[in-house]
Amino acid sequence: MNAEIIAVGSELLLGQIVNTNARFLSQQLANLGINVFFHTVVGDNPERLESAIELAEKRADLIIFTGGLGPTKDDLTKETIARHLGKELVIDEDALTSIELYFKRTNRVMTENNRKQALVLSGAHILPNDHGMAPGMVIEAKDHTYMLLPGPPKELEPMFSQYGCQALSKANLAKEVIVSRVLRFFGIGEAALETEIMDLIDAQSNPTIAPLAGDGEVTLRLTAKHVDGKIAQSLLDNLENTINQRVGSFFYGYDQTSLLEEVMKTLQTRKLTITAAESLTGGLFQQGLTSISGASSVFTGGVVCYSNQVKQEILKVRQETLETHGAVSEQCARELAENATKLFKTDLGISFTGVAGPEELEGKPVGTVFIGIAIKGKPTIVEKLILGGTREANRGRAVKYGCHFLLQLLKESQNAK
């Protein structure tokens, strides 16, 4: 079973957006045991789109289209496919109702061209759009399966996960099971990690090991194939054990988790609360934590203390500290973490102060970072880092290191019990 993904949109060919949908769908299809041999991107042009369809029909059984289902004139995907397959476009009443409700709910006025989004290929199985207007479709014709998905990732991803997957499984398109597991590591470089497991990488066949580095993290994607899903899983279990015997101290979680999510889960399990005083990171830690549903069980609030005045007046950092050591200092990080913990009455407090760039500060070079962690009843810990990235990278990296130190401290204090 082979698939081809055809993304439709001139904005992709002009470089206005990146084709993240192809990535998402490729991952999902791999999990279903469906091979992807080609991605194609074609513009909003019916002739070129039709030539891409004809080509894909020669080399794939399943053709997935993304984009071009919107209300505007350059959205031509379903019209072109309808003509190609000799199908009618008909109004889908459920989709129309859902579109009308969407406009009511968001207090906006529906225009005539929004009705166009409720047009579907006659005979298609409809995939509801819970996050937008254009419905998706699956249709069997000419010995092929055609799936049409909307372009915006926020609509496409939940639609495929919730309804698209199921439609493919029902059509019994998936045969050998490919299972995949991502192991996430922080605090070790890609080359260093690879050196530790070089013999495993050299010997790989099933499961395979694919290392990938990015954003200061290293991941290993383990992928196993087997007709029996349970056996495929146990192949992954064995390989994971071998890997973690060597580099387990840097391992922090699986698949799509993040350091912040692991921090939140650990705090929830241990029934601990946390606050933050963020200078360098300007709220990045707190917004990351609160982006996770359920954060209110561990987080009550915190301060963004960008100026020295706020550090002094709100967080009671001593004037002497700022005058003698500066805001970017171990002492300041310590006071920020401790005083925030008192002010917000939490079990833990974390502080970030440093020089994000592009300019140096207080004579300290770009990339200098101090992270303070106060734990009620224990000595406060301050870690110093020298990071070498851009402003955005340094802020992001600082938050990740903060989480990494937090997780290690929580692990140690757990083990000490």
Next chain:
Amino acid sequence: MNAEIIAVGSELLLGQIVNTNARFLSQQLANLGINVFFHTVVGDNPERLESAIELAEKRADLIIFTGGLGPTKDDLTKETIARHLGKELVIDEDALTSIELYFKRTNRVMTENNRKQALVLSGAHILPNDHGMAPGMVIEAKDHTYMLLPGPPKELEPMFSQYGCQALSKANLAKEVIVSRVLRFFGIGEAALETEIMDLIDAQSNPTIAPLAGDGEVTLRLTAKHVDGKIAQSLLDNLENTINQRVGSFFYGYDQTSLLEEVMKTLQTRKLTITAAESLTGGLFQQGLTSISGASSVFTGGVVCYSNQVKQEILKVRQETLETHGAVSEQCARELAENATKLFKTDLGISFTGVAGPEELEGKPVGTVFIGIAIKGKPTIVEKLILGGTREANRGRAVKYGCHFLLQLLKESQNAK
């Protein structure tokens, strides 16, 4: 002059990485006046790569390959192209020297397979790699131009900008200049905006108009072609004027700017300072603002007030307000904005309170949002929204609406002067 971009790499088809190279090259080629009609992604498989080359030769004059130039066994791009074109692979002495120097500089030991990276197509023009090892190549053959670039964006992007562009200009492939300008709108839906300018879209030829919606914003990409770059720009100016006569009240900026960046620029120009009290958005507004270099000139700090206790104790929201109206209320948003402004001694204060989801709160449905804006010496304004997205989308959308309201208020107060 048409181009096709062929990305080679199974990691793309497995969804392990995103094809950002296609985006980068598309932008660059548009600037050179070269049309891109297709992107193709193919795995590390010589037969399928050759079929992709044959196809591209039918539909493009310039074929750009990315990836597959590395030292490992699955890097097959140049070998496959050499066979396809009937060319030899020969060692390029400059490239070999550069690779040897790279290993010396990074204190690493050069292995035999790294020599493979110095192999180039006989007769090719070499593009030096200043950020890695594999050199790029440009070769003319069979009435086509073939360009080979390395896969890592950190190597590909500077190589193309520094050497690739020039090689194409020399080959005189770039004739017409294509200029492009993105107009950004907020507060109007894609369909509504299109209705307003339908006649312009119907009549488009040069410049063209491409609407794109995403994340609650709508952009129009205007693209003009002309042999004279100045004339191309004036074609864009004229069209922009016509569009903004109709929907200018929703326009907020050009190209890669953001609502937050426009807020910051406006505050800087007006010499105003701002603080924030964020419940719903958990620091998203503040971290966005501080992600922009220079934020300290307009922002001193703020509070993330996630729990009611923090709203009361730190931001002095009255108990009566929370008991009578709840935290998600006009009254609470008003007090948060006003009290934050006092606490942080700023000219403006913005507050966000609401129900991000997935669960309702205080009997108020998911997506209910109140945004308060306090301006010193003026009556505080509170806007209510009902958003219809996921937790993450609602938080992001709330910040954008906050910026939108701020910009409108600042514009009005400017006009009133």
